[in-house]
Amino acid sequence: MKTSRNIYWLWGLSSVLFLASLLMVFIFVPTEATMGVVQRIFYFHVPLAWVSFLAFFIVFIFSIFYLWKREEKWDIIASSSAEVGTVFTTLFLISGSIWAKPIWNTWWTWDPRLTAALVLWLIYVAYLLVRSYTAEKERGARFAAVVGIVGFVDVPIVALAITLWRTQHPSPVIFSGGLAPAMLFTLLVCLSAFSALYALLLWLKIAMKRSESDIETIKEAIDRGN
Amino acid sequence: MENAGYLFAAFGIIWAAIFIYILVLWKRQRSMQTDIALLKETLRRKKLE
């Protein structure tokens, strides 16, 4: 199986966007007044959240497809997206933590977005755990699809509940307020970079799972021949 | 430029994690393709027998 040209195109696009976003974040965009230089983490922190959300939406859609059609390819896309999404959510949490430390002198703040991301992270870790803790592959895929659907339906309710909780006990909010045009533009460039990155990682992960599946099939064919 | 250390730490971690992830995926994919080629060869030989 030769590597298709699409993957190189994605590689190239991601690299260009990555370099562009670095340039913009470090050189182009002006420093924010209140928080100083550390605020620049925002330009990577926020896109990580959006792309995670996109990833989990993809998990939701393809989990439905899988339960409906039962073709392995849908499950491969769903599980790949869940893994990439979990990585991005982890990075969102870590970057949020590193941002919180110099500003509020604490490694964690129960900011509504961080808290919701933590719950989200736990839901999708459960998705991955259910897959690995189920003995038979087909059952694991089925159970994971159930978790992928229930989890995503829960997301808006969790966000709503946490917002309600937070208005009661306010704590440092990671970001609020409007955006100057230069900042908005930088944010959009970074968002594109991370989206391209998500596509790239998803593609690689899917290719890997397809190869694993192929290896299984060929091994079975060999065993049958014996 | 106070707190610049934190800024670079955050960026460093994010990009290092993503870069390592891509590298790991790429390498595993390559090694699996070698395995597939080998297995296909074995299968072909068995079929000839």
Added chain:
Amino acid sequence: MIFWRKVLAVTWKDVLSEMRTKEIVFSVLVFAMLVILIFKLAFSISQDMLLLVAPGILWVTFTFAGILSLNRSFVSEKEEGCMEGLMACPVSREAIYVGKMLGVLLFMLIIEAIALLAFAVFFNLSVFSPALILVTILATIGFASVGTLFSALAINTKARDLILPILFLPIVVPVIIGAVRASGLALNGAGWSEASSSLRIIAAFDVIFLVVSFLIFTYVIEE
């Protein structure tokens, strides 16, 4: 109405087997009292601070007791092979879900009622207000709806007792948030209007997840 007859048959089966063994109710009751005791020992709370932490303690107790009873709810099906028997009958998967869910709901409510009594005694709080009872019922419906689904799922995995809380707890976060808040307001004698936002979240959760679990359950128990 045949649907409901089948549902109640499933529920009655669970109720009967529990009435014979009295496993769940007794052990979870003892568990609830122990949890209350440990909280009291762990946090030396003055009486005025008590009203602040009471809702939290109450719902932690209910959550853990709920997980215990959920863990048990499909065990007999799995081990005695009842699930195959149930599915062989002309009972639809949806009826099995509703039947199991009602059984779980019933058990959880009984346990919570007894725990509330223990709470009233040990902490000297007036717990039997209509607001608190409503919150408890609504939140327990939420627990039962998703819990039944995940319990059926977890029982078919390798680490069943571990998987259930890992799946269940993040999903019911909104219920817990709403329940703690509304309980706190109820214990402090607040009116309905203040608690309404929390109650609405719990109610929305209940409706959404009753429907979703109802539709998805069949995919969990198919063989």
